[in-house]
Amino acid sequence: MPGVTKQPLRAAKPVPIKRRDRERTRQEILDIAFEEFAENGLSGGNTDAIAARANITKRLIFYYFNSKEELFTAVLEMAYAEMRAAEEDLHLEALEPEAAIRRLAEFTFDFHQAHPQFVRLVSIENIHRGRHMAISRRLKEMTQPSISQIAKVLERGAACGAIRPGIDPVELHMTLNALSFFAVANRHTFEAQFAFDMSSSKARAQRRAEIADLLWRCVRGD
Known part of the structure; x- marks a missing residue:
């Protein structure tokens, strides 16, 4: 135009x-x-x-x-990595032997209580006989700092007479996890059988203190 x-x-x-x-x-x-x-x-x-x-x-x-199996293994690695990272932040080397043992017990109990899905996932892997963990190099490697930290507490305690010598750190780790794990994994069946309160804040606080006491009595030198 x-x-x-x-x-x-x-x-x-x-x-x-x-x-x-x-x-x-x-x-x-x-x-x-x-x-x-x-x-x-x-x-x-x-x-x-x-x-x-x-x-x-x-x-x-x-x-x-x-694969789905590889995804499940990666989920296990992620879940355990969170726990292991939290364990490293405990700085048990800065505590006296009794305080270190009690701190470790309280942390383990608290972690399981706060992460019931982690407890279920571990239970599921046990149903599968641990086959995914067995093939994961990462899962095997991340256990070493945790056991090493416990071993150092035991060695320091034994050197000053506060902890009896000869305690296997892996055995102690197993004992502590068995006590803490049960309070989550078996809560429903135990409550149903014995009408025993495991869910209230009061019951959890009592169980937490009992586990810390049990673990210390298990390792102390006197």
Whole structure:
């Protein structure tokens, strides 16, 4: 049209493609899978449900984890890594032997009480006879600092006569975990059989103190 100056067409600006952060996506899958496996077990855990909750395709799950079994192993590694990291923050080397033993007992009890899904996941892995843990180098490696920390407390205590010598740190670790684990894993059946309160704040505080006392009496030198 006369008098109208045509403006040159401008190329449309490309719409930036939002790319998922790989680590964030992987962690989201692990977090959701943790809840799914803890609730439904390995056999009942549903990768379709995990994908739907993460708003991704199931194919993407298997891009990060080659199989459901590998995903379950990774969930176990994540769960244990959280506990082991918390154990390292106890700084037991700065405490006197009795205080260190009691702190370790209280921490272990508190962790299990605060993480019932962790207890269920460990129970599920025991149903599978520990086969996923057996093939995980990472899980085996992360146990060493924990046992080493207990061993050092025992050695210091034995050197000053506060703790009797010859205690196996792995045996002590097993004893403590058995006591703390039971209070979560067997709570419902124990309460049903004996009408014994294991759930209230008062009952948990009493059990926590009893476990700390038991562990100290187990190791003390006199």
